[in-house]
Amino acid sequence: xxxxxxKFIHKFLKPIxxxxxxxxxxxxxxNGNELTVKLVGRLDTTTAPMxxxxxxxxxxxxxxxxxxxxxxxxxxxxxLRVFLSxxxxxxxxxxxAVRGANEVIMDIFEVTGFIDILNVER
Amino acid sequence: xxxxxxLDSIFIRERIIMSLAEIVGSRDSGTGGHVMRTSxxxxxxxxxxxxxxxxxxxxxxxxxxxxxxxxxxxxxxxxDSVLMKNGKYTDEEYACMKKHAAEGAKVVERILxxxxxxxxxxxxxxxxxxxxxxWDGSGYPDGLSxxxxxxxxxxxxxxxxxxxxxxxxxxxxxxxxxxxxxxxEESLGSHFDPSLGKKFLECKDQLIKLxxxxxx
Numbered sequence: 001x002x003x004x005x006x007k008f009i010h011k012f013l014k015p016i017x018x019x020x021x022x023x024x025x026x027x028x029x030x031n032g033n034e035l036t037v038k039l040v041g042r043l044d045t046t047t048a049p050m051x052x053x054x055x056x057x058x059x060x061x062x063x064x065x066x067x068x069x070x071x072x073x074x075x076x077x078x079x080l081r082v083f084l085s086x087x088x089x090x091x092x093x094x095x096x097a098v099r100g101a102n103e104v105i106m107d108i109f110e111v112t113g114f115i116d117i118l119n120v121e122r
Numbered sequence: 123x124x125x126x127x128x129l130d131s132i133f134i135r136e137r138i139i140m141s142l143a144e145i146v147g148s149r150d151s152g153t154g155g156h157v158m159r160t161s162x163x164x165x166x167x168x169x170x171x172x173x174x175x176x177x178x179x180x181x182x183x184x185x186x187x188x189x190x191x192x193x194x195x196x197x198x199x200x201x202d203s204v205l206m207k208n209g210k211y212t213d214e215e216y217a218c219m220k221k222h223a224a225e226g227a228k229v230v231e232r233i234l235x236x237x238x239x240x241x242x243x244x245x246x247x248x249x250x251x252x253x254x255x256x257w258d259g260s261g262y263p264d265g266l267s268x269x270x271x272x273x274x275x276x277x278x279x280x281x282x283x284x285x286x287x288x289x290x291x292x293x294x295x296x297x298x299x300x301x302x303x304x305x306x307e308e309s310l311g312s313h314f315d316p317s318l319g320k321k322f323l324e325c326k327d328q329l330i331k332l333x334x335x336x337x338x
Contacts, residue, residue: 044335045158076162081136088133111172113184117132
């Protein structure tokens with residue numbers, strides 16, 4: 001389910017707030033027991049609860065959870081904690097992978113130690 | 123979190139840290155947001171130090187990031203009348219408030235000794251104990267100066283003060299980002315480690331973006 005398109009953010013919200021509104025676009029692509037979740041934008045304190053809610057309602061029965069981070073710009077500690085929770089859930093019912101992370105996100109995974117916790121595909 | 127560990131144990135340890143941070147936040151409505159924001163500032167700053175090869179290992183930096191939410195833990199030992207006071211402290215009240223630093227280190231050690239590595243407990247205790255020390259020795263509780271102040275506490279001090287500057291407090295309005303960064307710049311060598319502080323100033327754009335997110 002698309003929560004809010006980037007086009008909408010840039011066309012309407014940016015002029016209203018006069019700055020880049022921090023938003024996260026969550027695109028879910030289910031395929032049988034596999035679910036790909038593409039994250040577009042910033043995963044931070046403001047947007048992490050949104051992802052947490054989305055995952056809670058959509059990971060039931062999922063055996064393969066894949067996060068596509070190719071268009072994720074930034075992840076804060078609140079966002080990392082959502083990944084940690086998701087990994088914990090998926091360890092019980094299947095597996096989880098994180099892929100497509102840009103250089104900054106990879107550096108964040110490195111410096112926070114999450115590179116050793118999550119299954120990060122380069 | 124450097125080696126592959128059992129995820130359940132990692133999860134529980136993260137929960138302990140966040141729960142302790144939430145307890146501090148629930149005691150003081152202004153502190154909740156402060157704890158969360160300063161922790162994210164520390165992550166942003168640590169990322170910069172890592173990317174620029176400042177000479178601190180990523181293992182150490184990951185410990186500082188994890189320890190950041192505990193920096194004000196000692197506030198649980200400060201009485202409500204002081205913690206929630208709206209207005210200027212008397213000397214006596216200020217002395218009581220200042221106890222949160224050393225007290226925080228004690229609480230960190232007591233609670234985390236059996237669940238975390240010795241290295242992490244040391245970093246977290248140092249962050250709590252020394253984040254109000256100043257480079258010129260005029261801080262508290264021990265009046266340490268220069269490199270005698272553990273570097274994890276010097277990192278925390280920058281994040282802590284930055285958040286206080288750009289936030290509204292009962293004794294001051296919220297300063298603009300420009301004003302906050304210029305105050306920090308003027309305090310390099312007096313309040314802050316000059317070399318570390320210079321690196322912090324280089325995070326300006328990222329920090330503004332982070333804080334714009336809190337407002338939207």
